[in-house]
Amino acid sequence: MNEETKEKFQKKLLIDINRLCGISDKLYYDEDGFKHIFEYYEQYRIIIHKRIEQCNEEEKEQIRMDRHKVASAFFCAILKASPIGQKTDACKFLERTINVQLALIFSVQYVIDLFNISDVNNSELDKEIFSRMFKLPRCKKSKSKNYITNFIMLIEDIQKESLDYEIENFQPKLLFVISHLFFLLDVYSYQENYRLTIESDPSLIVMA
Numbered sequence: 001m002n003e004e005t006k007e008k009f010q011k012k013l014l015i016d017i018n019r020l021c022g023i024s025d026k027l028y029y030d031e032d033g034f035k036h037i038f039e040y041y042e043q044y045r046i047i048i049h050k051r052i053e054q055c056n057e058e059e060k061e062q063i064r065m066d067r068h069k070v071a072s073a074f075f076c077a078i079l080k081a082s083p084i085g086q087k088t089d090a091c092k093f094l095e096r097t098i099n100v101q102l103a104l105i106f107s108v109q110y111v112i113d114l115f116n117i118s119d120v121n122n123s124e125l126d127k128e129i130f131s132r133m134f135k136l137p138r139c140k141k142s143k144s145k146n147y148i149t150n151f152i153m154l155i156e157d158i159q160k161e162s163l164d165y166e167i168e169n170f171q172p173k174l175l176f177v178i179s180h181l182f183f184l185l186d187v188y189s190y191q192e193n194y195r196l197t198i199e200s201d202p203s204l205i206v207m208a
Contacts, residue, residue, distance in 0.1 A: 006038060012110055013037065013102075017083055020098055026090035027098055033083040040077035043165055047172055048073060067115035068186065071107040072179040076163045078103035079155075097152045100160075104151055109134045112186055128197050135189040151181075 001009075017034070021027045048069050082099045090096060113134045116122075122130065136147040162171045163178075 013106060016102055016106055020102055021084060024095050026087040026095055028085045030083050030085035033081045036081040037077050040080045041073050044073035044076050047165060048175055051172060067112050068179040068182040071111040071182045072175050074111055075103045075107040075178055078106060079160055080164050100152045100155050101148060104148060108182060108185055112182060129190060129193045132193040135192040137188050
């Protein structure tokens with residue numbers, strides 16, 4: 001990652017961190033944790049690359065270092081760095097899971113979205129679709145209809161220790177599981193925004 005991109009990502013992360021810290025006075029910006037995010041990201045990126053290199057040539061064509069794997073590496077790096085600190089009495093669900101929220105929001109609604117928007121192969125219709133806000137699904141049959149809440153519960157079930165490359169229980173295959181979940185979210189968002197775009201202007205369909 002070049003310095004210009006790193007600086008852009010850092011600025012966006014700080015905006016998201018400050019916004020989320022405003023949820024509760026029991027949350028605060030941990031500068032030391034923030035400094036480690038990009039160091040950890042590089043380690044996760046290397047791990048993903050090494051796993052891909054172990055595949056045969058045919059599999060390598062199918063398993064590329066795409067935007068979803070980049071997002072997966074950032075997701076785990078943010079979780080490990082935990083740049084939002086929590087006071088000892090930060091017990092509410094939104095407080096104790098704040099770094100998972102940050103990791104999901106930044107990885108999906110910024111990293112993947114940025115890759116999509118900047119793709120030089122985008123058609124005119126795609127440009128219209130990607131100009132819309134990234135969409136997350138609603139969970140109609142869940143106790144919580146908020147997808148972020150359900151995703152956090154899933155990560156808690158996995159246990160964050162399984163995603164820490166310095167811990168004995170680290171499961172590198174989970175990086176690819178998370179990447180695939182991000183792929184599915186990307187597809188969902190595209191289809192939802194495609195529908196909204198065509199509904200707003202049916203003439204755009206000729207741009208496909």
